Amino acid sequence: MFDKSTWIRLPRNVVVGHGVLPETLKAVEELHLTGRPLVVSSPTPYEVAGSRVVAQFADAGYDPDEIIIEEASFDAVQAVIAHAEEVDTGFLLGVGGGKAIDITKMAADHLGKGFVSVPTAASHDGIVSGRGSVPEGDTRHSVAAEPPLAVVADTEILAQAPWRLTTAGCADIISNYTAVRDWELAHRLKNVPYSEYAGALSQMTAEMLVENADSIKRNLEESSWIVVKALVSSGV
Structure with a gap:
């Protein structure tokens, strides 16, 4: 008797190319996400792209909120969760490299909220995967998390990231x-x-x-x- 089954969760919208960061709002609106967006980023990615994402949603009347994380840690995940609950977040956007995106997807998974990935560096496949990686001491934990509903990867921004x-x-x-x-x-x-x-x-x-x-x-x-x-x- 054949009894195999699988459940594959894929992003609905994948937007890749030159100058596509302004398409973030459109990519999100096509997902019919509602509520207040929370942009999660780290200092440099926020300057490069995060502030522009916040401005997009503010101009469209979404009243976005933001939180800047300094490190990838389980404490950072809890901080994002607490902030999201405090401001009644409807969905989350992770803007940055592995740190911001992994923290965002793990927080989104805990909250049961939608998550959009906006990478600023092409450094690993975590920009689209359903797993988050968080260091703790001398070890690194790979944790099941919320995969993104959409990915917006602006190659103009990615090309400016450190070559390493x-x-x-x-x-x-x-x-x-x-x-x-x-x-x-x-x-x-x-x-x-x-x-x-x-x-x-x-x-x-x-x-x-x-x-x-x-x-x-x-x-x-x-x-x-x-x-x-x-x-x-x-x-x-």
Whole structure:
């Protein structure tokens, strides 16, 4: 008797390209999210993009609120949760790199609220995934969290991020080669459930990046375009 099932949660809107940050409001409105938006960011990403996102929603009459986090920690998650409850947040937007987005998705998961990802660096596939990563002492916890309902990735902004963050994104994607092999081995030796679909998608994403390696260069917006598209494919 066949009894397998799966539940795949994908972003409804993925907006990627040059100068798309002003499309954040439209991407959110198409989701029919209601209530007061809370923009979660860290200091530098807020200056680069967060303040502009707040202004978009303010101009549209949404009365947005904001919170700036200094570090990725479980205390920061609790701070965002407490702030969101205090101001009666309707949905959350994480604007920044891994720190802001991971904290936002974990808070959104706890609150049961919608979450929109607005990355300012193409550094890892957490910009679209349903897991958050938080350091604690000498360890790092990977926690199930709310995946984004939408992703707005402005390649003009991503191209201005420190080069080391873009190369980190490349490494994250290339690591799919060994991750898939490890998964296959675990399936063969320990009967760990294996998804051929997810494995093939991860493999394809890594191959796509390697095939375009010559186009990935410092301060080149096309590089951000290639890397962020691969991260989106890898993260889902």
